[in-house]
Each structure stands twice: as structure tokens, then as C-alpha cells.
Amino acid sequence: MKLDSIDRAILRVLQQDGRIQNTELAAKVGLSPSPCLRRVRMLEEAGIIRHYVALLDPVKLDMGFSVFVRIWLLAQDEETTAAFCRAAEKLPQIVECHLMAGDCDFILRVVAPDLDGYRRFQMEYLGRIEGVRNIKTEIPMQKIKQSWQVPV
Template identity: 45%
Template sequence: MSPDLDPTDRRILSVLQKEGRISNADLAARINLSASACHRRVQRLEEAGFIAAYVALLDPRRLGRTTTVFVEITLSGQGDATLDAFEKAVRAIPEVLECHLMAGSADYLLKVLAADTDDFARIHRQHLARLPGVAQMQSSFALRVVLQSTALPV
């Protein structure tokens, strides 16, 4: 927990994570502050970097993206040039939602969103199989979402 946050800041962050479009007046009422004090606190939290961005979370099913695939990638080497080339190339694939450098059996873990298995085959063929430095790739298809959240514990 960050020592820079008091309980009121934590309540503000908690509400904003779940209701990013809440008006300042409603937020102030919810956390028992005046509108001006609430606005100042939110601005301070933004400036301090606690609030990184405001976004709209889209429903992937409504957009025809119903298949989530986790792809473990092992590279042929660990040199800076290999890692940099891989990371630059993976950033250019729009279907890759997340890419994590890992410690463990794989070097990278990717979260890929596709319309279906045929679409994933296309993504694999056109993008993933062409990533630089890849020695091995293993894909696992998610069957259903058990828990999904963007809210961090504050």
C-alpha cells in the first residue's frame, strides 16, 4: 500500500475504478466530500500518477471476439537484441491484448483475443509464427472466464 494515499484517496480510487464516468458531484457525495475538495483530490491523484488513464471497457463478445488464447513463447536466446526485436514486433499485433516477460518455463506470455479458432489460426500464421527469435510456442484456449477485473485492491 502506498503511504501517499489516505483513506479518502483510497475510496475515491475504488469508486473511480468501477465507475469511471461518475460525475464529480456524485463522487463527492459518495465519499462525503465537498465537490471542490473532491475535484482537487482527483486532480492530485491524476498528477501523481495513481490514475493512469480513463478508458471505456468494450465487450469482446459484442465485437465478435469470443476466443481467448494464452500463448507461451520461448525465445532462442536472451540477448537484448532478441528481446527488443520480439517486443517491438509483438506490439504491432492488434489481437495481442497483453504481453508479459516471464520468469519460469516460458519467456513471454501473451493474451490473444480472436473471433474463433479459425481466426486464431490466421493470427498464428500471419503474426505469431513470424515473430523474431521464437524457438517454441504453446497455445492454451480459455474455456470460460471465471473471474475478470480491472480493479486493483486499494
């Protein structure tokens, strides 16, 4: 699907407020409500808009401690890698999991209540995943920027 400037404007507004009413969205992008709704539906059907979510405050949910974890596997074959992916998908504390090219095999972002909570998670879950050779944890000092918005 080829995006025009109005499609991009719709996407920018929806990334800022996914619950905006169609009439307000239409006004912001310079369309009447019916064509605006048609465009949103086309963006959804094309898979450009994948999903709508609520962003939660992890601190208020006692999950405000976030770490980055580098994982090295015993082997990089498909079976070992797939087994790790399946295990990671089952653990809700792992909020991001990336297969890497470079020094480590995976980088994870893990949330926990605090350092002790993360340490328990590492010992009870991460360290017990079959095929994990090494785990290195990086603790961020300060969050400078976090965004879920894709530049459009």
C-alpha cells in the same frame, strides 16, 4: 504520494465508474465537490490514475475468443527480447504481453473471432516474428473472474 482513506475511497469508486460526475463522487466519499476534484487531479498528476478507458464487450465486436500463448525465444539477449516486444506491441490482437521468469519467455493473451481466426493469426503473425523458437497455445474452458480493479 501518501494515500489516505478518502483517496482510497475515490479510487475504489472511479475503478467502478470512471465516468461518474464529480458531484456524485464527492457525495459517495463524503467530500464537497471542490476538494474532491482537487484530490482526483492530484491522483492523476501523481500517476496513480494513469488513464480513463471504455471497457468493450469483445463478443459483440466478434473478438470473443481468447487464448493464452506461451512463447519461447531462440535467445534471451536484449536484442532478441526487444525485437519481440516491438513486434508484439504492433499487433492489436495481443491484448496482454508479459515477460516471464520461469519456463517460457513470454505469456500473451490474444483475442480473435474464433479458433480458426486465432490459428490464422498464429501462422501469419506470431510464427513469423524473428527470434521465436516455440509457441504453445492454451485455450481457456471457462472465464471464472476478470477484473481491472486494483485492491485499494
